[in-house]
Amino acid sequence: MPNSQPFLSILFPAHNEELRLPDSLLKADDFIKKQSYPCELIIIENASVDATLSIAQTFARAHDYVRVIHEELPGKGRAVQKGMLQAKGTYRFICDVDLSMPIEEIAHFLPPERGDFDIAIASREARGAVRYDEPFYRHVVGRVFNSLVRILTLPELNDTQCGFKCFTAEAAETLFPKMTIYGWTFDVEILAIARQMKLRTIEVPIPWYYQPHSKIHVMHDSVHMALDLLLIRRNLRRGVYSR
Ligand SMILES: Nc1nc2c(ncn2[C@@H]2O[C@H](COP(=O)(O)OP(=O)(O)OP(=O)(O)O)[C@@H](O)[C@H]2O)c(=O)[nH]1
Numbered sequence: 001m002p003n004s005q006p007f008l009s010i011l012f013p014a015h016n017e018e019l020r021l022p023d024s025l026l027k028a029d030d031f032i033k034k035q036s037y038p039c040e041l042i043i044i045e046n047a048s049v050d051a052t053l054s055i056a057q058t059f060a061r062a063h064d065y066v067r068v069i070h071e072e073l074p075g076k077g078r079a080v081q082k083g084m085l086q087a088k089g090t091y092r093f094i095c096d097v098d099l100s101m102p103i104e105e106i107a108h109f110l111p112p113e114r115g116d117f118d119i120a121i122a123s124r125e126a127r128g129a130v131r132y133d134e135p136f137y138r139h140v141v142g143r144v145f146n147s148l149v150r151i152l153t154l155p156e157l158n159d160t161q162c163g164f165k166c167f168t169a170e171a172a173e174t175l176f177p178k179m180t181i182y183g184w185t186f187d188v189e190i191l192a193i194a195r196q197m198k199l200r201t202i203e204v205p206i207p208w209y210y211q212p213h214s215k216i217h218v219m220h221d222s223v224h225m226a227l228d229l230l231l232i233r234r235n236l237r238r239g240v241y242s243r
Pocket residue numbers: 012013014015016017044045046047074075076077079095096097098100161163211213214215216
């Protein structure tokens with residue numbers, strides 16, 4: 001499998017994930033073994049202070065389709081950028097380690113079920129999506145943030161923050177070198193660049209299960225993320241991404 005060109009690259013961005021990573025790796029392994037096409041799994045770890053990196057490395061030694069990337073500087077965006085640009089798959093799938101979307105749902109993002117897209121993003125808002133166990137305050141914060149996203153950058157998208165997104169190889173290689181935001185708001189920036197470049201983004205409804213041990217600090221990160229939106233809007237207007 002590692003010698004053939006992967007059809008699917010699954011990217012696990014992992015930061016201080018020693019609690020969730022072992023189980024998610026087993027689920028990914030089970031999923032990958034069932035597929036008829038070649039897959040690779042890339043774990044991108046940065047700035048962890050727990051056993052995440054060694055768990056990833058141990059798993060990679062036992063599974064030849066797994067690669068581990070370690071990066072010193074923090075940020076989910078930075079990790080995803082590294083993974084997207086080092087991946088080899090025809091389709092490259094960001095997959096949060098919490099697996100709040102069951103991994104089997106990946107099939108709904110790929111041919112033969114879907115084909116004509118550059119980016120397919122999981123949505124908790126599209127018709128047919130269901131949220132389970134989400135605390136009320138997290139829902140409200142998420143919807144307020146999405147209102148800002150729609151007003152400032154992406155009027156058509158109702159959920160940019162779900163951690164499950166599929167890029168074609170061409171879209172990934174076009175968009176990720178242009179990234180300037182390395183934290184939580186990277187999704188909005190990448191989708192906004194895609195919109196400006198007239199790439200096609202589609203929304204895929206998913207079942208989504210709220211998971212404990214979130215890495216988001218709601219108060220602190222929300223302020224940062226709102227400021228990032230203003231920065232993205234300014235960059236769009238100044239043509240920063242077209243250079
Ligand atoms: N490599 C890397 N991964 C990160 C970083 N920050 C978050 N992640 C990963 O991003 C994914 C999403 O983190 P979560 O804590 O589930 O955050 P979320 O899904 O946005 O928020 P919830 O809705 O609370 O689950 C997980 O796989 C994290 O390990 C980072 O700085 N580096």
